[in-house]
Amino acid sequence: MTALSPERPRVSPWVLSAFWFGTAFHWLLLLLILMPANVVTFVGDERKGTYLGLLAGIGAIMALVLPPLVGAHSDRTGKRLPYLKLGLGVNLAGLGVMALAVTLVPGLPGFWVYLLGFLLVQFGNNYATAPYSALIPELVRPEARGRYSGVMAMLQALGQLLAAVSAFAVGALHLPVLASFVLIAAMLFVPALVTLRGVPEPDTVVARDPHAPTLSWQQLFAHQPFLWVFVTRVLFALGQYSVQPFLQYYNKDVLRQSDPGTSTSIMLACIIVGSIASALVGGRISDRIGRKPVIYVAGSVMAGAALLLLVAPSFGAALALALAFGLGYGAFSSVDWALGSDAMPSQSSFARDMGIWHVAFVGPQMTSAPQGALLDWGNAQGGNLGYTLVFGIAALFFVLGVVLVRNVPERAHARAAA
Structure with missing residues (x-):
């Protein structure tokens, strides 16, 4: 393989991995706290396992199929950050639909609206993270990847910890479920903005080898x-x-x-x-x-x-x-x-x-x-x-x-x- 250009930008590992902090917060609070409780409100205790399993199964299938496809398209266009922007927008829209279903549409019809919102969340998040995942190997020199990977792992763990604390606080304060969705959206949007504003588009700063094989x-x-x-x-x-x-x-x-x-x-x-x-x-x-x-x-x-x-x-x-x-x-x-x-x-x-x-x-x-x-x-x-x-x-x-x-x-x- 032809080596990447050594003239890579000096990108802060904290800025580069900020979006991973937001996604870690997003998924822990949504998957482990909100969704199990929301499903019960739609279908009751008798069928909660079946319907929660349906949500999880559909989400896992999308997470399996979408990233390689979107990643391949990102490689062809040579762009990374536009995918993050579009995926973020769809993700936030999906959270809005899920919140709408919980607050306004009761019973089984509400569950299907909720499922639609979750599909948008899964599509948007996976659409964003597939090209975003390429930034560490693309922008970080091999001898520094361990440090950058460590920062990413630390930010993900911090995001999960903050999500767990936030879930406890929301419950203790008896805030409406809408507050949790707003909190998730904010904690996803702000770190994404940090990454989008602080990371240069790789194809403008990294020399690509036109002869590198796909x-x-x-x-x-x-x-x-x-x-x-x-x-x-x-x-x-x-x-x-x-x-x-x-x-x-x-x-x-x-x-x-x-x-x-x-x-x-x-x-x-x-x-x-x-x-x-x-x-x-x-x-x-x-x-x-x-x-x-x-x-x-x-x-x-x-x-x-x-x-x-x-x-x-x-x-x-x-x-x-x-x-x-x-x-x-x-x-x-x-x-x-x-x-x-x-x-x-x-x-x-x-x-x-x-x-x-x-x-x-x-x-x-x-x-x-x-x-x-x-x-x-x-x-x-x-x-x-x-x-x-x-x-x-x-x-x-x-x-x-x-x-x-x-x-x-x-x-x-x-x-x-x-």
């Missing part, structure tokens, strides 16, 4: 660094989604907490705080010693924490393990984007290839349903066997990710195919 999907996955980065990201995501959806049930059934919702919120806060603490440090360390050593440690810590949760003697011990898991997850996240950026094989298709790489994180979300069935089956056998199976599988995925990341060449960009 690889087919088959050629892309034949490129070993990309293939192994993709596979290991799938494994780490599978580990995460083997545990995360069932934490509230774990708090109730295993830890015997009387208020599992509050207990789960505290546990999630511990994970987020741990990830904030390690995200920036992990990225900087990876720039000095390489990406893979950080992943070895991070994945091992996550696997150990998942297993030890099964034998945690108390809620306090479980919180300590959650903090340890967060330290591992933050370190992994700080290196994740840097490793992915290093593995991009062609300068001419950054956005498409990053969109395909993003599928490795989104696709495993579809496994929550079979994992849930396994949990129920195992618990029906007695002795919380379901949690042993599901958490054990999570640890296995993390360990496999650690083992297989050895196949990724360090600084894969230097070995990329021409």
